[in-house]
Amino acid sequence: MSEEILRALIRLFAVISKQDGGVTEGERNYVMAFFRQQLGHDDIEKYIALYDTYSGYGEDSAKSTTTSLEDSVLALRVSKKINQTLTQRQKIIAIIEAIGLINSDDVFSELELRVLDTVATIFNISDETLTLLREFVTSESLRAYNESCTLIAGHQIRERTDALFLELAIAGQLTFIYEKNTDLYFVKYEGSEDLSLNSMPIITRKSYLFPVGSTIKLPRGQTIYFSDIIFRFTRLHDRDKLSFIATDLEFNFPNSDNGLKKLSIEESEGQLVGIMGASGSGKTTLLRLLAGIIKPKNGEIKLNSINISKLDTHMEGSIGYVPQDDVLFEDLTVYQNLYYNARLSLSNKTNDQLDEIITTGLKNLGLEHTKDLKVGNVLKQTISGGQRKRLNIALELIRQPPVLFVDEPTSGLSSRDSENVIDLLKELTLLGKLVFVVIHQPSSDIYKMFDKVIIMDDGGYPIFSGNPIGAISYFKSISQQLDHSKVICESCGNVNPEQIFNIIEAKVVDEFGNFSDKRKVSPEKWYEYFNTKLKKPEVEEIKKRPNNVFKIPSLLNQFSIFLQRDVFSKLADKQYLLVNLLEAPFLALILAYVIRYKNSSTGEYLFLNNDNIPAYLLMSIIVALFLGLSVSAEEIIKDRKLRAREKFLHLSKSSYLLSKVAILFTLSALQILLFVLIGNSILELKHMTWSFWLILFSTATFANMLGLNISSAFRSAITVYIIIPVILIPQMILSGLLFNFDKLNNTISSQGVVPLIGDTMTSRWALEALAVDLFKNNNYEYPIFEADSKMRNASYKTAYWIKEMKNKVNFVANNFLNKDELIRANVGDALLTIKNEIIAEPYKGKLVSIDIDSALILERVSPKLLLLLHNYLKEAEDHYNEASVEGQKKMDRIIGLLENSDKYEYDATRYKKLYFNENLSTLVRNSDTKDRIIEVNNHFVRKVDLIYFEPPFTSNPVNYRAHMYAPKKHFLGMSIDTFWFNIGVIWAMTIILYITLYFNVFETIVNIRWFKR
Structure with a gap:
């Protein structure tokens, strides 16, 4: 609180105190108690003196009394000054202190009420709220109390009321009120027992702020936590009931003992559950298990009695998961990220409805002014880290999942952004959501926001589950610390969650006074304490399915x-x-x-x-x-x-x-x-x-x-x-x-x-x-290709094939009677080659009447057969010479027709320069090869003019194989142009790759153990 504001509050207190005859001792003592709460010991005397001066304490009553008009004017001026600086929450606290000051002498005069009304009007505090606060402080009546704003805790109620009731074994009663406009809670005790609020004694009938994370210690060891009170207020809202029950969960990573040791969790709606632990303790593993992303080794998880691994269409989308890393499109705007996400999650909504949902969501998250900004990335930011986190959360909130899991939402954020993000998650619990959050090293304010924490230790051992304030006391108690009941700082109200891990990971001191690597309490021992000392959670199992707006498109x-x-x-x-x-x-x-x-x-x-x-x-x-x-x-x-x-x-x-x-x-x-x-x-x-x-x-x-x-x-x-x-x-x-x-x-x-x-x-x-x-298919070759092929193929036969066949026949004729085994073997090979070639040769001539397969064997070779073969080759040579001439004539005829036609502008010489390429011709014809024909496995293999040579059909219908640059391919009994066949092969390979992509074949291969090494 600034010096200026404190002086203004002192003036306000002084104005109120001066009414009805001046300052009473009760009023002055109340102000002194207020100063003790707000100031250090050295400053109290200074400001008490200032208060005494403003209020006229110690003066004659005649001097200290002013007219009500002067007081009203001063109160108005002071209130306006305060109003310009204090937040509405601070104004509520100030007004309740003012009511307490008035009530300190048990007298509410008309003048004091008039000043109070003036202040409340300037502070924009409604009459309804002022009445609630006044009746709470003065305990005049319970008529303003109802279940929406008041909870009474105790054994017996002194009069009939519509307030909520919490049974407690205490003498007297605790009264809690909820000021809904500012989301503030206040508490007051009326009784004779010794109670403490955040380790500070509670003075009976005095009103106290009950902030987030507060605890009230009762005489018989009981503790009331802030989450206990807020839970009872929020359950009044019309919202779905939830039961999230994980029973005997266990998980191990492959070939490892690490994972999660047996753990059971039972939670209901409206809870913010923090998962804490050292790095590698299994926090994210637990979160992913609870979210159903990974499957447990043992145990099951039920949401409203339904196993989450078996969620039907209606229940899909009931669980939201926000990973630690961004899931944003950096080149899209904030609005576009939410829009496309919404279209994928809420397919039953119109575009206008989606726009309304997104706009409302952006406004609620404080992102409305960023809607048209690109999201950017970590290195090129256009929105802040905190805004990115909120946007990631918004992606899930669009579909309103009843249960939300958030992994490290505060990592990399400033303390202010971290608090804003956790505030957002806390607000979700007030709407009935169940939120699990993995968090690392939370501040005091963030830690106190959690309704429950689950603490993990190395090796996946759960070692605590319960109230966050109670966690500190629990670990202090087990480690036998004398101040185990002192958890919250008496002067500032902060807690230090870091001391939990200091206790958990405390090291043994060796004989030289140095810390060793050995822990005082092992994870296994903490786990044993967890199973024996902590009460197992129990919630009512809900059968009704939660509302679900999630619907994916077709x-x-x-x-x-x-x-x-x-x-x-x-x-x-x-x-x-x-x-x-x-x-x-x-x-x-x-x-x-x-x-x-x-x-x-x-x-x-x-x-x-x-x-x-x-x-x-x-x-x-x-x-x-x-x-x-x-x-x-x-x-x-x-x-x-x-x-x-x-x-x-x-x-x-x-x-x-x-x-x-x-x-x-x-x-x-x-x-x-x-x-x-x-x-x-x-x-x-x-x-x-x-x-x-x-x-x-x-x-x-x-x-x-x-x-x-x-x-x-x-x-x-x-x-x-x-x-x-x-x-x-x-x-x-x-x-x-x-x-x-x-x-x-x-x-x-x-x-x-x-x-x-x-x-x-x-x-x-x-x-x-x-x-x-x-x-x-170029403009020069296309018209003459068929004729050119006929000529080239015939020329190949006469120039190379028939020549080689004659050589083979002559070799057989010269050596078929030779008795040398090696020569006879060579003769047999030559006969086999002749036979294979004649069988494959389309032109059979007079050999058509002979059984080639049985005739061309060494034992049946005779001069007559050899003469027949010589005559066949001569006949074939004449046939192909004639075919070559016919092919050349056909080419000349086609060229002549095209050149003389008025319809075409064909000029063979010019077209050849424009469309024909000599080096490409050399490539596809293989015309620069030295070996024009070779023998492989008793077959002649053609090596020249390959572009003109169509491979023969084979007995295997799926045998597509051919030489390079073949003009056609054969497949399934069809002759297919090479261009289209090859395109088909490429697209077939493309389709196969789509299948491997869909089934993650490459990823599976890469992740094989030997490959990863």
């Missing part, structure tokens, strides 16, 4: 809400938008500019002669993979805490994931479009925009899903970004461009088909699709 609506929330969050992050929208064009510009190669002989750029086009295809794929991975890498990591909360609320995981997928796919589609438009334009890659976009977009979607899986598996964004290069490098190595699949390590390579390890690489499918599509 899966489709959840998807829509998740989508909107994420879109607005991303749109609000300008840096995110700028980077992701400019990244693709920048990379396209750099890549295309660098590889736009001009032929040195002509000095002009021709697409035909740009040797870097294959590299451009590969780098485009790598860019698509990089963009897809980088944009999705943090998506689930940053939402991990939020998803834990949404899982707790039973919101749909698939709706959430699909909303992420929709946003990422849309963003990737735009990025790839910008990349293709710029890159292809610079390199003059004409008329292939949409096919390029489709294959690169498909690649990016695969990367999106892979990024989401990685984001789900790891808990650090740094780890994810380290992994991205580890993913991209194998995609480059095994794409088929940097290293020929035929020339890889023998343990993984395969001849004639792409090795399986290559088939696991998205880059391989994308590169093949791009290369094949660009070669065969």
Whole structure:
């Protein structure tokens, strides 16, 4: 209290005392007692002298008496001065002191009442409140007492009253009143026994403030706690009855003895329960157990007789959980965070109703002025830490859960913000909520707000459960401290909860007088005391279900809400938008500019002669993979805490994931479009925009899903970004461009088909699709590709296949009669190769009438058979020579028709320069290979003109495997264009990754014990 206010109060007391003949001894003694409560010993004489001067104490009555008009004017002036400084709560305390002063001589004169009315009017104290306070102080009558504002505790009531009653074995009675406008409680004792309030003796018939955390000690060892009184007042309100009963709870972490030792808890509505303990003692574990987030090893938890692990649709949402960390969208405003949360929790409300609920909630929490501010993050704050905590709590309060669990709500906050947050939680209990709070090192004021505390010790041992003030006395008593009954400071009313842990963790002193590491009382011993000395809690088990406004939307609506929330969050992050929208064009510009190669002989750029086009295809794929991975890498990591909360609320995981997928796919589609438009334009890659976009977009979607899986598996964004290069490098190595699949390590390579390890690489499918599509579907090649294929395939047969077959037949003819075993084995191999090739060859000629399989064996070789084979190969050579000529003629005819047609502007020479690329042709034809045909496992493997060679059908309908750059693939009896088949494979891989994401396959692998090591 300031000097100025104290002097004003002294003047007010003096004005009141001067009425009716001056100051009486009783009035002066009352003022002295007031000073002893408010001042130090050294200041009392000074202010008593000041009071005596103002009141005229010791003067003649004639001198000290003033007119009532002068007193009223002075009282009015003093009251106005006080009114400008004191809070309404302080004014109530001042008025009750003024009433006590008037009542000190047991006389209430008309003049004193007039002054009192003047003061009350200035203080904006209603007549109803003034009457209640006056009758409480004077004990004139109990007519103003009723159950909403008065509680009488005692054995017998001296007259009939409508007040609440509490049975106590004391002589006389304690009267408690509740002033609802200021939320203040006062107490008075009328009796002959010795009672103490906060360790200070109670003077009979004197009124005392009964603040939060107060205790009254009764003569026979009983204690009345503040929570006992407030509980009886608040139970009068029309609210749901709750019973929260946890029976014999036990929990152990995997492969550990740590967890929670057996504990039973029974609580009812309107309670604020604190969970305290040293770090690692199991506070948060207990909170998560009680909230149903983790399952106990033994025991069960019931809310209104229903096991919380089996809550039905009606009961879902009955429990709220506020984690220690933020579950806020930092790029959304305060209002938007609450709005989307409300839409996911209160689907049966209209937008207008939601707006009203949110606006009211913001006002009640003191956040109304922040509604349009971005939440921000810890490093870039736009709202304070205390406001963030209140906003996190508001997310749960929107749906009004009957039971609320809050983990460390005061961590990182100032003492003022901490008190504001706990005040908020305390107010919830007055509305009938049951609130459990994990708290560390609370201040005296915060500690006294709790109705009950549960104290945990190392190893998960519960060692106390009961009233917070009683906890200090309990531990002092067990440790045999002489002052165990002195808990509250007599001068300031504070308590020191830290002394609890000083007692719990007290160390043994060794023989040298130093503290050892050994505790005086082990956690096991404290747990033993807990089970033997403390009374087990009991509450009435309620059968009626609590009201529940929680209702989650349908899966489709959840998807829509998740989508909107994420879109607005991303749109609000300008840096995110700028980077992701400019990244693709920048990379396209750099890549295309660098590889736009001009032929040195002509000095002009021709697409035909740009040797870097294959590299451009590969780098485009790598860019698509990089963009897809980088944009999705943090998506689930940053939402991990939020998803834990949404899982707790039973919101749909698939709706959430699909909303992420929709946003990422849309963003990737735009990025790839910008990349293709710029890159292809610079390199003059004409008329292939949409096919390029489709294959690169498909690649990016695969990367999106892979990024989401990685984001789900790891808990650090740094780890994810380290992994991205580890993913991209194998995609480059095994794409088929940097290293020929035929020339890889023998343990993984395969001849004639792409090795399986290559088939696991998205880059391989994308590169093949791009290369094949660009070669065969460009404006130059597309009209003539079929004829060109016919000519090239026929030329291959005549130039390489028939030549090798003749060599094999000649070798057999020269050696089939040789008796040398090694040579005969080689002849057998040659015959097997001839047989396999003829069986696979579409053109059989005159061999169609022969059983090739049985004829071509060493034992049945004859000159006649060899002659037949020679004639067949000659016939086949003539057939393919003719086919080659026909193919060339068809090409010439098509080109002629197109060039001479008025409908088309086809010019073969010009079109080849514009649309055809020599280096790409070399790549897909493999025309620079030295080995045009090789033998592998008694089969000839074609190594040249691969783009023209369609793989043969096999007996296995699901055998899709083919050589790199095959124009078509065979699957399920169908011949499918490579472009569409490869896109299908990429999307199949993408779908598989969605399934692994949904079932947390990557996370499970990462969390395997050996992997974690």
